[in-house]
Amino acid sequence: xxxxxxxxxxxxxFTALHGISVHVKEGEFxxxxxxxxCGKTTTLRTLTGFIEPVEGSVFVKDKDITHVPIEDRNIGxxxxxxxxxxxxxxxxxxxxxxxVKKLKKPEIDKRVREIAKKVDLSDEQLMKAVSQLSGGQQQxxxxxxxxxxxxxxxxxxxxxxxxxxxxxxxxxxxxxKMQKEFGITTIYVTHDQEEALTLxxxxxxxxxxxxxxxxxxxxxxxxxETEFVCNFIGDINRLGPEIVDGLINIGxxxxxxxxxxxxxxxxxxxxxxxxxxLVLDGVVDSLEYxxxxxxxxxxxxxxxxxxxxxxxxxxxxxxQQQVKVLINPAHVMxxxxxxxxxxxx
Amino acid sequence: xxxxxxxxxxxxxxxxxxxxxxxxxxxxGFMLLPCLNTLTSIFTTKNAxxxxxxxxxxxxxxxxxxxxxxxxxxxxxxxLVVTVNIVGVSIVLLTxxxxxxxxxxxxxxxxTTLIYSGVALVTGYLFLYAPDGILTTALANAFPGxxxxxxxxxxxxxxxxxxxxxxxxxxxxxxxxxGIDYNTVEAARNMGAKPFKVLWKVVFPxxxxxxFSLTVMTFITGLCAMSAPTLLGYDSINPxxxxxxxxxxxxxxxxxxxxxxxxxxxxxxxxxxxxxxxAYERKGHYLSVSKTKTKLEKQKITNPVANVxxxxxxxxxxxxxxxxxxxxxxxSFQTYSAIRMKKLDLxxxxxxxxxxxxxxxxxxxRGQYKVREGSISGxxxxxxxxxxxxxxxxxxxxxxxxxxxxxxxxxxxxxxxKGKKSGVIxxxxxxxxxxxxxxxxxxxxxxxxxxxxxxxxGNYNLYYAQNVRLLIIMAYTVVKLPxxxxxxxxxxxxIDEELEDAARNLGAGGFTTFMRVKLPIILPSVLAVFALNFxxxxxxxxxxxxxxxxxxxSYAMVIQAMCAEEGxxxxxxxxxxxxxxxxxxxxxxxxxxxxxxxxVGARDLGERLEHRAKWxxxxxxxxxxxxxxxxxx
Numbered sequence: 001x002x003x004x005x006x007x008x009x010x011x012x013x014f015t016a017l018h019g020i021s022v023h024v025k026e027g028e029f030x031x032x033x034x035x036x037x038c039g040k041t042t043t044l045r046t047l048t049g050f051i052e053p054v055e056g057s058v059f060v061k062d063k064d065i066t067h068v069p070i071e072d073r074n075i076g077x078x079x080x081x082x083x084x085x086x087x088x089x090x091x092x093x094x095x096x097x098x099x100v101k102k103l104k105k106p107e108i109d110k111r112v113r114e115i116a117k118k119v120d121l122s123d124e125q126l127m128k129a130v131s132q133l134s135g136g137q138q139q140x141x142x143x144x145x146x147x148x149x150x151x152x153x154x155x156x157x158x159x160x161x162x163x164x165x166x167x168x169x170x171x172x173x174x175x176x177k178m179q180k181e182f183g184i185t186t187i188y189v190t191h192d193q194e195e196a197l198t199l200x201x202x203x204x205x206x207x208x209x210x211x212x213x214x215x216x217x218x219x220x221x222x223x224x225e226t227e228f229v230c231n232f233i234g235d236i237n238r239l240g241p242e243i244v245d246g247l248i249n250i251g252x253x254x255x256x257x258x259x260x261x262x263x264x265x266x267x268x269x270x271x272x273x274x275x276x277x278l279v280l281d282g283v284v285d286s287l288e289y290x291x292x293x294x295x296x297x298x299x300x301x302x303x304x305x306x307x308x309x310x311x312x313x314x315x316x317x318x319x320q321q322q323v324k325v326l327i328n329p330a331h332v333m334x335x336x337x338x339x340x341x342x343x344x345x
Numbered sequence: 346x347x348x349x350x351x352x353x354x355x356x357x358x359x360x361x362x363x364x365x366x367x368x369x370x371x372x373x374g375f376m377l378l379p380c381l382n383t384l385t386s387i388f389t390t391k392n393a394x395x396x397x398x399x400x401x402x403x404x405x406x407x408x409x410x411x412x413x414x415x416x417x418x419x420x421x422x423x424x425l426v427v428t429v430n431i432v433g434v435s436i437v438l439l440t441x442x443x444x445x446x447x448x449x450x451x452x453x454x455x456x457t458t459l460i461y462s463g464v465a466l467v468t469g470y471l472f473l474y475a476p477d478g479i480l481t482t483a484l485a486n487a488f489p490g491x492x493x494x495x496x497x498x499x500x501x502x503x504x505x506x507x508x509x510x511x512x513x514x515x516x517x518x519x520x521x522x523x524g525i526d527y528n529t530v531e532a533a534r535n536m537g538a539k540p541f542k543v544l545w546k547v548v549f550p551x552x553x554x555x556x557f558s559l560t561v562m563t564f565i566t567g568l569c570a571m572s573a574p575t576l577l578g579y580d581s582i583n584p585x586x587x588x589x590x591x592x593x594x595x596x597x598x599x600x601x602x603x604x605x606x607x608x609x610x611x612x613x614x615x616x617x618x619x620x621x622x623x624a625y626e627r628k629g630h631y632l633s634v635s636k637t638k639t640k641l642e643k644q645k646i647t648n649p650v651a652n653v654x655x656x657x658x659x660x661x662x663x664x665x666x667x668x669x670x671x672x673x674x675x676x677s678f679q680t681y682s683a684i685r686m687k688k689l690d691l692x693x694x695x696x697x698x699x700x701x702x703x704x705x706x707x708x709x710x711r712g713q714y715k716v717r718e719g720s721i722s723g724x725x726x727x728x729x730x731x732x733x734x735x736x737x738x739x740x741x742x743x744x745x746x747x748x749x750x751x752x753x754x755x756x757x758x759x760x761x762x763k764g765k766k767s768g769v770i771x772x773x774x775x776x777x778x779x780x781x782x783x784x785x786x787x788x789x790x791x792x793x794x795x796x797x798x799x800x801x802x803g804n805y806n807l808y809y810a811q812n813v814r815l816l817i818i819m820a821y822t823v824v825k826l827p828x829x830x831x832x833x834x835x836x837x838x839x840i841d842e843e844l845e846d847a848a849r850n851l852g853a854g855g856f857t858t859f860m861r862v863k864l865p866i867i868l869p870s871v872l873a874v875f876a877l878n879f880x881x882x883x884x885x886x887x888x889x890x891x892x893x894x895x896x897x898x899s900y901a902m903v904i905q906a907m908c909a910e911e912g913x914x915x916x917x918x919x920x921x922x923x924x925x926x927x928x929x930x931x932x933x934x935x936x937x938x939x940x941x942x943x944x945v946g947a948r949d950l951g952e953r954l955e956h957r958a959k960w961x962x963x964x965x966x967x968x969x970x971x972x973x974x975x976x977x978x
Contacts, residue, residue, distance in 0.1 A: 050846055071849055071852040071853065076850070077846070079843040079846065080843065083844045085861075085862050085865075086950065087862075087865035087866055096848070096851055096853070096861070097851035100851060100853045101852055128954065129949065129951035129953075129954050131950065132955075145847075145851070149852070
């Protein structure tokens, strides 16, 4: 469906994208994930035509659109700020693209009302000014506006970043539902890894203008291909030389020359060991209470390990308590050191 | 590349070329060349022997009394800075910061100068405070030792301009004070600061940038003062330039070159001041770091004595602002005899100053009664007055619109080419007229275009006969460019860049995006600038006086003429009454425009829709009530 081939984008002397290549399948919910300044929005803007790459090509349905003007690309966007036209009503906002295409009035009216119904906007809301709508409603208008012209692809540039935490979660679910309903190929840009993991069919993790990994949420999270990805996605424990040596001494097969990591939820406390698990003695240093779960800081094997325990009323520990820490070396993610870059992380 | 795109690019290219051509024409033809001509005219002065003597004027300047005009203007400007700031800051603090009873009414009074300014205001003050003015006469009757001549020369100009020039304070300082985060005031109070200390240490520092700009603007206004010194008799630079411009070499030594020299001196002062201002502005302002601003709450003055004094002060200022307005309104409905006697006659009111005509019977020196037909005429029945109003209306509306259009197109270009040289050049070129005093521009136009050898205007003499109207429109437009640019540019910053991207993504080209997305957003600001431009130009005096052409007699000049001709030989008997009536008319027009622009035009779409819904509900309620009544009947 979408194929980006070796895209290079430069702003003056600064190279923003160093040869990005991605293939997005039809109907897929595909996320560009990465910290700010990593090139994810630049890639999106290259796809939509706001930026012309210095090198490389953009293909949609096997058609080269690298030099096709923005307005002729047939790619819808939902902007970070929604970019709803403040001087127009909700109706006029949605109808804008159709009016530009010079469609007949009855046709415009029909299509606007159809899409409004699909995104759950009432007739009354259609006649309101966008400023009279809530954040969630505004988002639906932005989506309706992007979809009404029947684009082949819809791009969303951090559409939830302006909302409060509760609404974000609510709208995230709505977004996914809508995407499934419309079945449209969606490119989603975010820096929020939780959002990316919950929404996406596949994720491309960006860093400093290159893609570090493309994969399903499970692949990216549990089988991070690079040290950056494993650090960026979710919280993680870096296993220092002392604990690595300790684990090796009790039979673990870990390469001490590599950088070794372990996810928080893969470490267990005070449970009978399962096959492959090694046991270390530890002391609870402190805890962070999150409600749903508790994060413990436990000193074991000469370093502090972060551990997550479900707040089920059973495994509750207090500071200074002696505990048994269980680690399965098979769950260690190991990476070859890459010089300075790796050290920075 | 598709055909439609090719077409679009061609159209855009053509548009750009035409735009560039027009802009170059405007800048060189109507800004640079005429003014350079004035500058060079100084150095091509001929002495008595007919030889060119480049330094003749400069020698004359130091030998003659020309320095007096410069010094007088400087004195006025310096004094105005003090008085206008005192009054301007007071009116804003009294209505926005302190809890003064009746603040809303007070604010309306203080803001009257927005609709009542220029010549109308000066003649209004003259009407009240001149030695034979209504108030001076009343005061002299009440206090026998009262100096009837208090309102002349410097005192009169300073008094009038002090109150006339606070409009900018009322607009901009008010916004600045409203932008203060009230939490900072509360924090200071919480840390033990007394109210006065809070005002001095927390509130004032945030107002300093605005006050600085206002001070510079006030200084320039004082330096370039025209209508007040002319009408109240004070020898400052601008009236002298206008006098010299109309003089000839037969009467005095090189008047034109002297006028040019004075203009250049004025320009130099302006340039220095604006350089200082822009250097200061570049240093940056105190930006509020607050993310959650709270609205300023009015501060109660806890000391009862101070509170009473503040109230007295507020209402005295209110009276000073309101008296001329109220008197003008009242006297516009008075008969000519009451106005002539400078006494309010509550028993007879008339509309003749507005509508219709009356004959005037008077006793000649030979003891005979004579009737002058139609000598008393209303504003709408008097050809001269209506002519002035119509002329000013047409010239100002065209120029105000032209200035807005040029600036909107330019701003669109500037914002599209942010950081590029072409955008910066365009911006500075449009700000260029700011460096030049209005009078220099008009004077330059008058001398430069009074010739049939300016090829780029088709060798037409633009100062000749009706052509002068075109010249006035150009002068009005050029003079209003910098102000329009500053205001409209600010509104362009409010356009979210993503909106433009969104429109283009939805298939709109550059022109459609501009017309349907960007223009509606900036329109309220553009209309506001248009209204302010129009109001200022409609009552302007300086420029049309400099042009001094009977084909470009503006409303302000008609008003001035009315002061001079009143009642001579039984003509224009009710000139003062008609002047009052026309001032009332102008106040109504200006007020209506400001209301439409700020009151109605500033509403966003949501507010407009709510407003519409409210009216619909009201209408439905009334029709329902009507139906019910019918049914019961």
